[in-house]
Amino acid sequence: MDQNSSLNIKIHVQPEFLTLFSETELIKVVMETLEEDQNSTDSQVIIVITDDDEISSLNKQFRGIDKTTDVLAFGFKTQGLYYGSGSSSSSWNEDEEFIMPQEASQLIDLGEIFISFPQAEKQAKSSNISTQKELNHLLSHGVLHLLGYDHRDPNEEREMNLKIDKVLNNGFGND
Numbered sequence: 001m002d003q004n005s006s007l008n009i010k011i012h013v014q015p016e017f018l019t020l021f022s023e024t025e026l027i028k029v030v031m032e033t034l035e036e037d038q039n040s041t042d043s044q045v046i047i048v049i050t051d052d053d054e055i056s057s058l059n060k061q062f063r064g065i066d067k068t069t070d071v072l073a074f075g076f077k078t079q080g081l082y083y084g085s086g087s088s089s090s091s092w093n094e095d096e097e098f099i100m101p102q103e104a105s106q107l108i109d110l111g112e113i114f115i116s117f118p119q120a121e122k123q124a125k126s127s128n129i130s131t132q133k134e135l136n137h138l139l140s141h142g143v144l145h146l147l148g149y150d151h152r153d154p155n156e157e158r159e160m161n162l163k164i165d166k167v168l169n170n171g172f173g174n175d
Contacts, residue, residue: 006042007027007030007031007034007042007043007044007045008043008044008045009026009027009030009044009045009046009047010044010045010046010047011023011026011027011046011047011048011049012046012047012048012049013048013049014049014050014051014054014117016051017049017117020117020131021049021117021131021132021135022132025132025136026047026135026136026139029136029139029140029143029167029168030045030047030139030143032140032167032170033139033140033143033144033163033164033167034143034147036163036166036167037144037147037163042108043108043109043110044108044109044110045110045111045112045113045143045146046111046112046113047112047113047115047139048112048113048114048115049115049117049135050114050115050116050117051116051117051118052068052116052118052119054114054116055068055069055070055072055114055115055116055119056068056069058072058114059072062074068116068119069116069119070115070116070119070120070123070138071113071114071115071116071138071139071141071142072113072114072142073111073112073113073114073142073143073145073146074111074112074113074114075110075111075145075146075147075148076109076110076111110143110146110147111146113139113142113143113145113146115135115138115139115142117131117135120134120135120138121134133168136167136168137164137168140163140164140167140168141160141164144160144163144164149163
């Protein structure tokens with residue numbers, strides 16, 4: 001990482017999951033993903049490791065999908081789709097620039113990533129990999145969503161997966 005760059009990562013973990021993975025490795029995955037996408041590491045990212053109940057509630061509230069999922073990314077520059085009944089959950093226009101107050105930090109606040117630890121654990125077991133490796137994958141995937149990537153288009157999904165693979169092949173969570 002560039003010595004002049006400043007990366008601020010805040011990690012919030014539900015107490016029952018605190019000792020089950022490496023926070024240091026998660027921080028490295030965020031840095032590697034930003035660098036792989038040639039994005040500034042003068043960024044702030046909030047990571048929340050939570051349970052199925054919380055992520056299911058967020059999924060229902062913000063996407064209109066009443067079920068659990070593995071990862072949700074809430075970006076301040078990008079907006080996901082609302083799949084629930086009725087119209088879009090927001091009238092925000094992606095083309096409008098959000099103006100930060102002058103006293104705001106020089107860091108680019110990318111957003112928040114919520115990961116369900118139980119889902120990561122289940123997926124890791126079914127793929128015969130470590131939970132850490134699955135968390136790393138979900139986190140890299142979430143960071144790319146914060147940077148504006150989506151996987152509705154097969155080409156963009158392929159590009160996302162290539163970036164994630166490149167980051168994870170740098171020695172993270174190897175079994």
